[in-house]
Amino acid sequence: MSVHKNREIVFETVEDELTPRFVRGAQPRQIVIRNRAEFADKIVDGAHFSVRVTNIEGSSRRPRRITIDIVREVIPVLESPLGNAFWIDPIDFALIRAHIADGQHIWLVGPRGTGKTTLVALLAKHFDDVPYVKVDGAAIINARSAFGSDSARNASSVFRKSEMVEFLEKIAGTEDNGGLRGIVHVDEFCRMNSSGEGPWHPLLDHTGAFDMQTSDGTLRVEVPRGVIFVLPDNEQGGGHVGVMTMDIALQDRLARFELGYPKREWEVPWLMRETEINERDADAIVEVANQIRRLATTQGFEKGGPSPRRTRMAARLVMHGSSREIAIEHAIVNFYSGGRSGSDREMVRTHLQSKKLLQEVVR
């Protein structure tokens, strides 16, 4: 490895400490940044810089210490590429864009409420309002139902194509200029009955087509060039149901992206804009949410962490005059109640009280 090689680092919070990590390549035990002070105000969770390596100690495969200078910020972390109403990590967005431009189908996973469903509609808008259709995965009860259904008419049976098939046929009839022509959004993909999975294999691989017998004869379903499928996965239990259940051959055909919670530096001003609460209140709500998000990951909470929806709900209560403590208790902590989550709520309470983030509340 040449000492002068240009590389990239990102900062991540590990055990409450902002830690630099190389984007690609060997991870040294220690990264020393000579000009860290110069970039102090830009070094936040998720910040992404290009750097120049000035010294390497130890083996090249597992260096002990790498000394670097930050050259410049690659992507300013506080800017969400889809506008200030929706957070997406700029690095993820750049990759998703590249995949879409390349004709690659996409599988979105991530905790409930991190914007998977919302993102797909925003993507269609972002790509010059490209034609878009949304299908509900949970409504796909067997292999045929995504494509159409037999219905009786005049004592004989006719096959009615689904909205998705009509969409694909409509796009096939439009001019192909080489770019993106349409997005098919199959929401909560893995809630589809597993017997519905079969046809997706040929549909989403290079053949992009499959034949199906209907009461009207053979229906050929084809994915025209330039049409992208985006499949958000719902979450069930502590993990993502899709990771467990989506057929591996199908997983292999898709580019997988995991959406996460917004960065604190983004979520606080977002709450302030959405609800006009002050910074102290917004900051407290996000701090509590982030504590519980970490706890949810380490403890495998049935309900996952609090989504931006929950932080906004707490912020709205504050806007309407609730105290910050009551709002957090009601909108965020009490979400963890009922069934198995009852014990999760006790864990949340104990944790927040130990961090002095929640008052003893008489119930």
Ligand SMILES: Nc1ncnc2c1ncn2[C@@H]1O[C@H](COP(=O)(O)OP(=O)(O)O)[C@@H](O)[C@H]1O
């Ligand atoms: N990344 C985000 N940025 C801004 N708002 C978000 C984000 N994620 C979720 N939300 C809010 O939460 C709501 C629910 O998000 P949704 O797209 O249904 O999540 P998912 O499909 O991942 O469960 C959205 O309407 C939006 O108001």
Ligand SMILES: [Mg+2]
């Ligand atoms: Mg969703």
